[in-house]
Amino acid sequence: MTSAPFSLRFGRFCYLAFNVGVVVFLLAPIAIVFVFALNPTPYIQFPPVGVSMRWFEKFFASRDFMNALWFSLEVAVLTTVAATLFGASAALALARGRLPGSRAITAIMLSPLMLPAILTGLALFQTYVLLDVGRPTWGLVLGHTIVSIPYVVRTTLAVLHNFDTRLEEAAQNLGAGALRTYFEVTLPLTKPGVMAGAVFAFIVSFDQFPISLFLVSPGHETLPITLFNYLKFDLDGTIGAASVVSIVLAVLVVVGLDRTVGLRSYAEL
Amino acid sequence: MSAAIDIVAVTKTYDGRTRAVDAVDMAIREGEFFSLLGPSGCGKTTTLRMIAGFETPTEGTIAVGGADVTHVPAHKRDMGMVFQNYALFPHRSVGENVGFGLRMRGMDRAMIARKVTDALAQVELVGYEDRRPGQLSGGQQQRVALARAIVIEPRVLLCDEPLGALDKKLRQSMQFELKQLQRKLGLTMVFVTHDQEEALAMSDRIAVMNAGKVEQIGTPSEIYDRPGTRFVADFIGDTNLFRGEVIRTGGTCVLRVDSDLSIELAEEPGTIGPLSVALRPEKIVLTAPGAHAGQGLDGIVESANFQGGSVLYRIEAAGRRLLAQQPNNGSHELFQAGAAVALRWTPSDIVILKD
Numbered sequence: 001m002t003s004a005p006f007s008l009r010f011g012r013f014c015y016l017a018f019n020v021g022v023v024v025f026l027l028a029p030i031a032i033v034f035v036f037a038l039n040p041t042p043y044i045q046f047p048p049v050g051v052s053m054r055w056f057e058k059f060f061a062s063r064d065f066m067n068a069l070w071f072s073l074e075v076a077v078l079t080t081v082a083a084t085l086f087g088a089s090a091a092l093a094l095a096r097g098r099l100p101g102s103r104a105i106t107a108i109m110l111s112p113l114m115l116p117a118i119l120t121g122l123a124l125f126q127t128y129v130l131l132d133v134g135r136p137t138w139g140l141v142l143g144h145t146i147v148s149i150p151y152v153v154r155t156t157l158a159v160l161h162n163f164d165t166r167l168e169e170a171a172q173n174l175g176a177g178a179l180r181t182y183f184e185v186t187l188p189l190t191k192p193g194v195m196a197g198a199v200f201a202f203i204v205s206f207d208q209f210p211i212s213l214f215l216v217s218p219g220h221e222t223l224p225i226t227l228f229n230y231l232k233f234d235l236d237g238t239i240g241a242a243s244v245v246s247i248v249l250a251v252l253v254v255v256g257l258d259r260t261v262g263l264r265s266y267a268e269l
Numbered sequence: 270m271s272a273a274i275d276i277v278a279v280t281k282t283y284d285g286r287t288r289a290v291d292a293v294d295m296a297i298r299e300g301e302f303f304s305l306l307g308p309s310g311c312g313k314t315t316t317l318r319m320i321a322g323f324e325t326p327t328e329g330t331i332a333v334g335g336a337d338v339t340h341v342p343a344h345k346r347d348m349g350m351v352f353q354n355y356a357l358f359p360h361r362s363v364g365e366n367v368g369f370g371l372r373m374r375g376m377d378r379a380m381i382a383r384k385v386t387d388a389l390a391q392v393e394l395v396g397y398e399d400r401r402p403g404q405l406s407g408g409q410q411q412r413v414a415l416a417r418a419i420v421i422e423p424r425v426l427l428c429d430e431p432l433g434a435l436d437k438k439l440r441q442s443m444q445f446e447l448k449q450l451q452r453k454l455g456l457t458m459v460f461v462t463h464d465q466e467e468a469l470a471m472s473d474r475i476a477v478m479n480a481g482k483v484e485q486i487g488t489p490s491e492i493y494d495r496p497g498t499r500f501v502a503d504f505i506g507d508t509n510l511f512r513g514e515v516i517r518t519g520g521t522c523v524l525r526v527d528s529d530l531s532i533e534l535a536e537e538p539g540t541i542g543p544l545s546v547a548l549r550p551e552k553i554v555l556t557a558p559g560a561h562a563g564q565g566l567d568g569i570v571e572s573a574n575f576q577g578g579s580v581l582y583r584i585e586a587a588g589r590r591l592l593a594q595q596p597n598n599g600s601h602e603l604f605q606a607g608a609a610v611a612l613r614w615t616p617s618d619i620v621i622l623k624d
Contacts, residue, residue: 166356169323172343173350174370174421181344184369188360 030247037240044235055237056244065242068226072206073249075137075222079144079205084198086145087152092186094153095160106153113150118210120147125214135217143215144205151204152197159193195257202253206246271457272334272424273299274320279329281315289315291481292329297459302451304460304468307478308504313461314429316478320459321427322346333424344373349418351431355410357402363389363413364398370421388420389413391450408439415447419454426451428460432467444471465505469493477501494549499622502547507581509548509591510622515541524619529587530566535616545622550581550594552618555604558611565613566591570604586612 004012036044040052059065090109094102112120124143133139167189171181187194209224216225227242274297281290290312297303305313318324320331322343330339338346349370357366367388368381376384389395392412402410411431418426431447432440448471451458462468468475469489477484477492477500485497496502503510513526515538522534524546538544558567568586580603582593593612595601604610 164354164356166352166354167358169321169343170350170352170356170358170417171369171373172323173321173346173348174417175344175347175373176369177342177344180373185358189358 033240033243033247035240037237037244039237039240042236055241058238059241059245062238064226064230065223065238068221068223069242069245071220072223075141075144076202076205078141079148080198080202082141082145083148083152083201083205084194087149087197087201088156088190088194090149091153091156091160092182095157095163096165106157109153110150112147116210117147117208118213121211121214124211128215135215137220140212140215140222143211144208145201147208147211148201148204151200152194155193155197155200156190157193159190163190199254199257203250206250271299271455273297274425274457274459275330275332275335276316276320277330277332279316279319279326279331281312281319281324282327288481290319290326293478293481293483295476295483295486297457298473299457300455302448302458302460302471302473304462304472304475305478306462306465306468306475306504307484309463310480311478312481313463313478317427317429317459317461320425321348321350347421347423348425348427349421349423350427351411351414351418351429353430353433355402355414355431357410357413357417359402361402362398363394363400363402363405366402366413367417367420369417374421384420385416388416391419392416407435408443411435411443415450419450419456424457426456426458428458430462431460433462433464440467447471469505477504479504495620496547497623499545499547499624502545502620502622507550507592507594509550509553510545511548512543512545515544527588530589532619533616534619534621536621538621545624547620547622548614548618550592551579551596552614553591553593554613555582555584555593555595555601555610556613557602558609565611567609567611570606570608570610572606573604582610584610584612 035046035048037055038051038053039045039048040050040054087109093099094106094109099105121143124139124146128135128139163186167185168181171185172178176184207224208222209228212222212225213228216222221229223242223246227239231239274295276293276295276297279290279293280288282288293312293316295303295316305316307313315324319326320333322338322341322345326339330337332338333346333348358369361369364382364385367385371381371384385398386395389397392415394409394412394416397405397409397413402413405413411434414431428447432443435443444467450456460468460471469492472489474486474488475492476486479500485492485501487495487497492501493505496505496508499510502508511524511526511530511532513524513530513532515534516523516525522537524532524534524544526532532546534546566586568584568591571583571585571590574581574583575597577597579594579596582595582604584591584593591612595603597603
């Protein structure tokens with residue numbers, strides 16, 4: 001085997017090194033969190049002095065953290081369902097319906113992405129105060145849903161954009177009405193986009209801080225808010241343990257959705 | 270049960286001004302292989318989509334089997350359709366694709382399975398039930414699309430350039446098979462194509478469309494031998510077009526093209542004033558120059574394009590370029606570029622055209 005010329009090998013090496021660098025850059029914070037969570041000392045220390053489960057035990061034993069974790073999960077699940085239903089339907093209407101001003105509507109649907117979430121939170125907070133509804137759970141879910149919808153709209157629009165509408169016509173031609181066409185053809189084929197949006201919605205809600213900051217009621221807080229409040233007084237490995245649990249949960253959601261409903265696309269056609 | 274289709278004064282406009290389909294009338298007979306032929310943008314696909322129910326006519330009516338279906342939604346029309354690029358459901362197996370229409374009709378599973386097997390047998394794809402469309406070749410996908418359309422025993426089979434994506438050899442064999450299947454099942458078939466050879470080879474009748482209007486409806490030989498308009502003569506096959514003034518000398522009618530060329534007409538044109546006529550290249554007989562009987566011209570062969578079964582000549586004559594085609598069957602002298610030739614034809618081969 002003849003070896004490739006030096007310049008080519010050098011080029012490949014640089015390319016590989018660059019990619020490794022990017023991956024390390026992306027994963028380093030996660031690695032630090034893991035080290036922080038497993039290190040037994042009650043402050044951030046490098047190099048770590050050992051491995052212990054004490055922070056995890058503390059996290060899982062804490063009633064405040066557990067309540068917050070379950071509440072966060074509840075809000076995230078409700079947000080995911082609401083944002084997915086609304087976002088996927090909106091994307092379909094924008095892509096298919098001959099809506100007047102569909103470009104403007106798309107821009108409005110995506111605007112929460114451009115607006116600082118803290119402003120959205122503040123606006124919702126003031127609206128709730130004006131309406132005198134207090135700080136109900138549905139209010140929090142609504143806030144999370146508003147900032148999650150753009151993700152679902154985007155990912156669903158992306159698959160709808162590449163969708164061959166003749167497939168829907170073929171279904172109609174074969175006797176399927178509008179609803180059946182949607183469930184037999186459109187939804188199965190756009191599912192990867194819808195599900196990718198759902199995953200984003202879950203993670204956006206589960207990690208949501210600025211919106212929740214305004215909308216949670218004291219004593220009934222989501223995990224990021226509880227962590228923030230904890231951080232104000234303590235900085236120990238419990239924070240790391242909570243972060244690890246959050247990361248693992250997020251990964252489980254992605255893997256779970258992939259296994260059950262599938263995120264793969266039928267890209268071959 | 271096949272059905273006739275009556276299209277009456279159908280117009281389709283999307284913005285209120287440009288007419289994609291403009292006052293089209295067509296009476297498609299039961300069991301007929303009917304082609305819509307024309308260049309892209311001529312309105313043929315829009316017409317087909319209105320028959321299928323994917324578009325609603327802006328004006329006019331469409332009736333199938335005598336019943337007005339103009340406002341019946343596509344899924345209630347009971348028509349089979351083979352799409353360009355087939356539109357097979359990629360997430361379903363071949364068997365599920367073919368059985369889709371039957372399932373929508375609420376047929377029970379055992380019956381569907383039997384009908385799917387029969388339909389796949391008809392397109393020679395037995396044993397492919399469990400494959401995915403993505404695993405099949407273009408020709409096989411084409412057959413699945415056809416099986417999916419005929420298994421519902423449609424009243425009408427619509428085809429939107431179904432053979433366009435196949436290579437030439439495969440296309441020809443599919444043309445043959447499609448025609449056979451249509452005849453065997455007695456299907457009324459509406460076939461959209463921009464390929465005039467395909468339309469001529471397969472159709473019982475052809476509607477030639479241009480700019481949203483029907484130029485001519487007729488059998489392939491009528492369309493080819495007696496084109497009604499300048500567009501049809503030019504679009505279908507090669508042709509020599511002439512334009513001039515009609516003058517009468519004695520008992521005969523002559524088209525005076527210019528000072529070098531006057532063409533005798535066998536029939537009296539109904540109109541006076543400027544007129545276009547067509548002459549097919551194969552109606553011109555080439556001989557060595559000399560005495561020529563009847564209509565004719567002298568010319569020089571500019572190029573000789575050998576096509577196997579025939580030779581297509583470009584000839585410079587009377588200050589213009591003419592096409593002449595001679596069969597390569599031994600009874601005609603073959604000429605090289607640069608040769609002087611005489612061109613002859615009979616006046617009855619001159620076809621009078623409408624503009």
